[in-house]
Amino acid sequence: MxxxxxxxxxxxxxxxxxxxxxxxxxxxxxxxxxxxxxxxxxxxxDNPYKKDSLKQSTIDLLDDKNYQNIILPEELEKKIASGKKEMVYFFKSDCVHCKKVSPILMPLAKDMGVHVDQYNLLEFEQGWDQYQIEGTPTLVYYKDGKEQLRVVGEQTKETFKQFFEASILKDKDK
CATH class of the missing domain: 1.20.5 (Single alpha-helices involved in coiled-coils or other helix-helix interfaces)
Structure with a gap:
């Protein structure tokens, strides 16, 4: 026992x-x-999205230097409607191609003196239909309230440079 x-x-x-x-x-x-x-x-x-909740992949990019030009849907609508020249980078915060493109595109834009607004389609899904976005990343140039040029997908630095030169930089003097 x-x-x-x-x-x-x-x-x-x-x-x-x-x-x-x-x-x-x-x-x-x-x-x-x-x-x-x-x-x-x-x-x-104090997030630039002015939202109380964000997807985790967006939260992870809040401090990333390549994602500091966030534009809200209302702001983009006003800018395009004003007729001013506008360069917009449509991306998703969980897009692997966007994560490869942004570190190329954003420093290049800065070096070339081009301001690029960034529209996060993961947070503002209405942009897919509103701007006829079929995939990310997509870079679009607007002038006189209308789309002028667009480049879609993961591209090289040279392609983005040529895109800037053929669009907003070409129209700079006008």
Whole structure:
């Protein structure tokens, strides 16, 4: 009988250890969840999208230097309607091709003195139909309230350079 009591105590000790380890793991996951949630809330405080909630892939780009020219749907509509020259980069924050293009396109635009507004189609889905976007990335040049030129997909730096030269830079003197 003493042997059976000894085995029961060993089993109780193993069970207690497993419960403690399990509890520690659960507490760690809960803490990580709340820390991540708080970090996201902090990032959302003054976000350029003017929204209370964003997709995680968008949150991840809030501090990325290549995604700092975000334009809201209403602002883009006004700019195009005004007839002014407007270069717009339509992207999705979860698009792998956009993540390859943005580090090429945005520094090139800056070097060439071209302002490029960025419209996130993941957050503002109405843009797909409104601007006839079939895929991302898409770069569109508007003038006099109308689309003038468009380049779609993952392109080379040289292609984007030629696009700027054939569009907004060509019209700069006019």
């Amino acid at each position: 003493a042997k059976n009591t000894s085995n029961t105590k060993k089993n109780d000790n193993k069970l207690t250890v497993l419960l403690v380890i399990g509890l520690i793991v659960v507490i760690a996951f809960v803490a990580l969840y709340f820390l991540n949630n708080q970090s996201n809330k902090d990032k959302l405080a």
